[in-house]
Amino acid sequence: MIVLIKGARLLGAEPTDLLLRDGVIAEIGSGLDGTGATVIDAGGLVALPGLVDLHTHLREPGREDAETIASGTRAAALGGFTAVHAMANTDPVADTAGVVEQVWRLGREIGYADVRPVGAVTVGLDGQRLAELGAMADSAAGVRVFSDDGRCVADALLMRRALEYVKAFGGVIAQHAQEPRLTEGAQMNESELSGRLGLRGWPRVAEEAIIARDVMLAAHVGSRLHICHLSTRGSVEIVRLAKQRGLPVTAEVTPHHLLLTEDLVAGYDARYKVNPPLRSADDVAAVREGLADGTIDAVATDHAPHPVEDKECEWDAAAFGMLGLETALSVVQHTMVDTGLLDWAGVADRMSFAPGRIGKCDGGDFAQARPLAAGEPANVVLVDPSASRTVDPAASVSLSRNNPYEGRKLPGSVVATFLRGFPVVENGELTQSSIQKGMR
Amino acid sequence: MIRHLLSSSDLTREQATTILDTAEEMARLTEGRSVKKLPTLRGRTVVNLFFEDSTRTRTSFELAAKRLSADVINFSAKGSSVSKGESLKDTALTLAAMGADAVVVRHSASGAPYRLADSGWIDANVLNAGDGTHEHPTQALLDAFTMRHHLGDLDGRHIVIVGDVLHGRVARSNVSLLATLGARVTVVAPPTLLPLGVEHWPCEVSYDLDAALPGASAVMMLRVQQERMNAAFFPSAREYSRRYGLDTQRFGRLSDDAIVLHPGPMNRGMEITAEVADSERSVIVEQVTNGVYVRMAVLYLMLAGAGDGTTGQEGAA
CATH class of the missing domain: 3.40.50.1370 (Aspartate/ornithine carbamoyltransferase)
Incomplete structure (x- = not known):
């Protein structure tokens, strides 16, 4: 398949043409010859490398009522993602080579986005003993990111061992930083508002204390550390300090922590219940600054689908989490690009290159997060920054509806997503995947 | 005058004073009388929806509603959705189907009365009788x-x-x-x-x-x-x-x-x-005694005159 993209602004620069052939970017330049190619007029559109999400809950196996690998990767494609890291807190937990290979293979068979399974750090996410990290790394899935996400690896010794052990195969521990004793029964950010609403507080220090500890541990054993969904000003400051000392520490922030604040909780609407919780406007400002200056390396969605009944209930009983794949780029444009904090090259870095480096998926047969250059895999997304939409949860291809942006007007839209040269999204709509097309 | 009573911080000084004045009127009309009943809320249905045991509060609300001649249903929902019992939504739909005019709710989860009042599951007036560590x-x-x-x-x-x-x-x-x-x-x-x-x-x-x-x-x-x-x-x-x-x-x-x-x-x-x-x-x-008068006053201000308009004019106006 040959595609000629005409007049796209590469990472927001001057318009140029891209010729995609046999799954790679064959040529870049102006006035390319489109003989035999499907021609796409990309006037006014920005071309970005296919986005890479370091933090996605696809729910399969186990909670196929909330999301499946098929529905989740379709949502990813619509959001401009060509690769997602599938979190390990499934049922069964992704703590063996068998489970991660199954998830990886299903992703390949469905073919809307590459699925990179994340392996659990501990057996059953129980925080007691290490899962077979090496077996998962050596499996066909080639796992490089390990996380007990949803739970913190709270035991300092176990965390130290995990950090050390994954050095053997270039892995990274992605820590869900939450000191468990400080957050027993926690429901929302601990603040004046939590006191007023009578909801158990989730103090910032519970996140910051673990991050500080783990930065010191990583320094001590000389290992890479990645911090999941950092949410407070204090956390940004700790990571900034770690980077100033040259430590191999990376961090991600979610789109919702870039935009939403805790005052949304005041009506007890459980759509706004998420872990870590929505924080204050000051924290939002801090994570935006951190993302702008590179202290925070990546935006990761923490896309967390839940069925209606798990949100349509009392706050205490509701599940933590919100959808994010289909809105992430719009939220980043709204909070970072339209505010002047980040240009499109910066977006490409925070949403593709950096997560690709952290997840070690920027090489090999299915390399992601590569520069837009001739000879590179044709993972490309075309974005219309001038578009805008009012978010309608019912319009999502996710199986779930726990969308915190309902009714909000957000800028930007994904016009097309190419996975190794094949358009999985065209004119803002899903096509059949290359695999389905091949089977026909 | 009051649609729901979910939090005392929702009350203006004027509203709070009206409730207290009305409660005094309730005390005056019932204290020391052999027949303590007023016909004000005849035909209206008040449901005491208690997800958490509280004999004192429930009895106080029950007595208050009965003194205003309302029909009272005590609905103790043993398992809430917090403990994986019937969901708050299904309970609300059930009460709506039964024609409840007011729901007095006690719940272990903060904000549960807000869910009842804002969800659209039930049209009744909602009265918070204590929610988690939030308000009473x-x-x-x-x-x-x-x-x-x-x-x-x-x-x-x-x-x-x-x-x-x-x-x-x-x-x-x-x-x-x-x-x-x-x-x-x-x-x-x-x-x-x-x-x-x-x-x-x-x-x-x-x-x-x-x-x-x-x-x-x-x-x-x-x-x-x-x-x-x-x-x-x-x-x-x-x-x-x-x-x-x-x-x-x-x-x-x-x-x-x-x-x-x-x-x-x-x-x-x-x-x-x-x-x-x-x-x-x-x-x-x-x-304890005053609790009954105050709850009478709140129920009265919520329900009397809110429905068909014929019952609100009598009694303790």
């Missing part, structure tokens, strides 16, 4: 009613509230209502039992009970659950009682006309000694 607005109203009865206008009066403010819904409701009514409020507790940000509440905060007592017109002692000790909120019941309990010695520091309140049930010997609880200036039993 009719308790605050009955406390204010009791204080007003003894002290007159609360404007400028100094009220001291002592005990577990962190977990206490009574404290939250009282602080905001008393502030609305113009009183000067001081909450006293060990720092561990005060929520973060309490300095922004419309009250003063003290860790020292002895310093707070002189000049107080009323002291409200809150129940402290002994199990809080296990979570390291304070070292022992004895230590709590020594520092924050109201005993005869501290009672002596109060002015002669100051009163003592407690929302019940009391831990005698913990936050309050038996001598103080049973003293002449303790109005604890009166609070």
Whole structure:
């Protein structure tokens, strides 16, 4: 398949043409010859490398009522993602080579986005003993990111061992930083508002204390550390300090922590219940600054689908989490690009290159997060920054509806997503995947 | 006049005063009469929806509704969705199908009455009878009613509230209502039992009970659950009682006309000694009686005249 993209602004620069052939970017330049190619007029559109999400809950196996690998990767494609890291807190937990290979293979068979399974750090996410990290790394899935996400690896010794052990195969521990004793029964950010609403507080220090500890541990054993969904000003400051000392520490922030604040909780609407919780406007400002200056390396969605009944209930009983794949780029444009904090090259870095480096998926047969250059895999997304939409949860291809942006007007839209040269999204709509097309 | 009563902080001074005045009217119309019933809410259905056991509060609401001639249904939902029983939504839909006009709800989860009121599952008036560690607005109203009865206008009066403010819904409701009514409020507790940000509440905060007592017109002692000790909120019941309990010695520091309140049930010997609880200036039993009048007033203001308009004009207008 040959595609000629005409007049796209590469990472927001001057318009140029891209010729995609046999799954790679064959040529870049102006006035390319489109003989035999499907021609796409990309006037006014920005071309970005296919986005890479370091933090996605696809729910399969186990909670196929909330999301499946098929529905989740379709949502990813619509959001401009060509690769997602599938979190390990499934049922069964992704703590063996068998489970991660199954998830990886299903992703390949469905073919809307590459699925990179994340392996659990501990057996059953129980925080007691290490899962077979090496077996998962050596499996066909080639796992490089390990996380007990949803739970913190709270035991300092176990965390130290995990950090050390994954050095053997270039892995990274992605820590869900939450000191468990400080957050027993926690429901929302601990603040004046939590006191007023009578909801158990989730103090910032519970996140910051673990991050500080783990930065010191990583320094001590000389290992890479990645911090999941950092949410407070204090956390940004700790990571900034770690980077100033040259430590191999990376961090991600979610789109919702870039935009939403805790005052949304005041009506007890459980759509706004998420872990870590929505924080204050000051924290939002801090994570935006951190993302702008590179202290925070990546935006990761923490896309967390839940069925209606798990949100349509009392706050205490509701599940933590919100959808994010289909809105992430719009939220980043709204909070970072339209505010002047980040240009499109910066977006490409925070949403593709950096997560690709952290997840070690920027090489090999299915390399992601590569520069837009001739000879590179044709993972490309075309974005219309001038578009805008009012978010309608019912319009999502996710199986779930726990969308915190309902009714909000957000800028930007994904016009097309190419996975190794094949358009999985065209004119803002899903096509059949290359695999389905091949089977026909 | 009132659609829902979810939080005492939703009440304006005017609304709160109207409720208290109406409660006085209710007292006048029923006190000392052999027939204590008013026909005001005849034909209206009030559901007491209790997800958490509370015989005192439920009985008080039941009596209040019955004295206004409403039909009362007690619906104790043993398992809430918090404990994987029937969901709040299904319970609400059931009550709506039964034609409930008002739902009095007690729930262990903060905000559950908000879900009922805002969800569109049920059209009834919702009355918060205590939700988690959030609020208990009719308790605050009955406390204010009791204080007003003894002290007159609360404007400028100094009220001291002592005990577990962190977990206490009574404290939250009282602080905001008393502030609305113009009183000067001081909450006293060990720092561990005060929520973060309490300095922004419309009250003063003290860790020292002895310093707070002189000049107080009323002291409200809150129940402290002994199990809080296990979570390291304070070292022992004895230590709590020594520092924050109201005993005869501290009672002596109060002015002669100051009163003592407690929302019940009391831990005698913990936050309050038996001598103080049973003293002449303790109005604890009166609070129970007043609870019925206040709840009558709220139900009346919610329901009378809100429906077909024919029932609202009679009775305690």
